Amino acid sequence: MYYFLIPLLIGFAFAGSSAFTAAFSRSWGVNGGRLATSLLRNMLGIPLYGYGLVLAWCETSTVIFNLGAIGQGLGWLLVIAGTVPVIAGHLQLGWRTHMPSMNDALMSEGLYAHVRHPIYAGGLIVFFGLAPVHFTAPWLLASILSIIFFTVMARLEEVDLLQRMPKYSDYMVRVPGFLPIFANNVLSRWVWICPALGLILATLVFYIWGFSLWSSFVAALMLVCPSILLWALVTLRN
Template sequence: MKRTLILLYGVACYAVFFATFLYAIGFIGNLWVPKGMDSPPTAPFATALLIDLGLLALFAVQHSVMARPAFKRAWTRLIPESAERSTYTLLSSVALILLFWLWSPLGGTVWNVQHPAARTALYTLFAAGWVLLLYTTFLLNHFDLFGLRQVWLQFRGRPYTPLPFRTPTVYRWVRHPLYVAWLLTFWATPTMTMTHLLFAVMTTVYILLAIRWEERDLVAALPEYADYRRRVPMLVPGTRRAEKAPRSRSLA
């Protein structure tokens, strides 16, 4: 019975994630959803700015703290280890849902591209970002990333085995194609408002910080990652500049 409940919990967490992922496309692109990023302002500028910064900070803290090995070790004393990734996925989705719900647009326009070909090119880059994002999750293991593999293995009574270190296709060009995809979705827009600029700048800063934390954990966990880090650029293909590897230790 416990195995079945954990499996159903994992499936439910994934369903919440996927619905949130679809809404995020509409929210960032101001497409189809009842409240997009650039909906009409409803609060004074300063109030809206504080609300939005708070929501972004909440997501950043949840997303990063729960991903650290030390937190995982403590967290899995309270919840089944097989449900840890599903819980992380669920709480990340909840943080995004709160952001969608409480987001307070600022108003104002930074740029507005009018040329039809240029607008089409930017929308194409926006769409390409979402396609690349989903594609990169399947290159390694989409179902492991979002917790389904873990709950399925425990349901079958099989031990979890970590994924081997691999660098398929786009991972040979950049170390973090998933973050490249996110940056495309944030910045590729024909109409950049103050609201969108705030979102894009703050999420970009968060991504650059998250890469440092993530790679420190990866170097500690995977001996081969340090060499990979020296050989492959972080975000921009073709910039094969040797980078100093972080110290091989965890954040514990």
């Protein structure tokens, strides 16, 4: 039932390892670093991750509960809203999105003038929307893991960008990571929502698997604790 985790997690590993362009370039030169990053990201990471998502979506599983037309409508609205920055961010960066190089220039215009990671921010919104649209245990787990992965991937890429672009440290000070400044000001009192939602959803998944309610909560707490720490890092550094 959960075989989709194999390509999904392997895809995460390959895509995550692609965020070391600077290290690859030091060992194999500028062109070698670009090639290594492209192979890990485009030929291995993204295809395997996408295949895992397809398997999770198609997995035969009972819908946990039906949110009705309104709930699904809101979910699709989030998907559409998140797709906009994903597409716009890719168009703005062009080939640099999938073939980063030591020679890349800092992008600080358009969407990137307001947030450092519009593509990942849009991806987070998409998965928050898709979870209620297809509310099965496999897809819910895949969505939670994807949300955690996007957060981690953004941090890994920033470590690499700091090595490739000297001006990136000043850019990090000026521009927030995932939410525009006005949104950060509005939501600064509600940063606990994301980890709390993750804890509730993970508890629900374990409960469906057959755990008791208390055991489900404890297991979910152990699973979600790392994501809570990551979310704390995101909010503190933004």
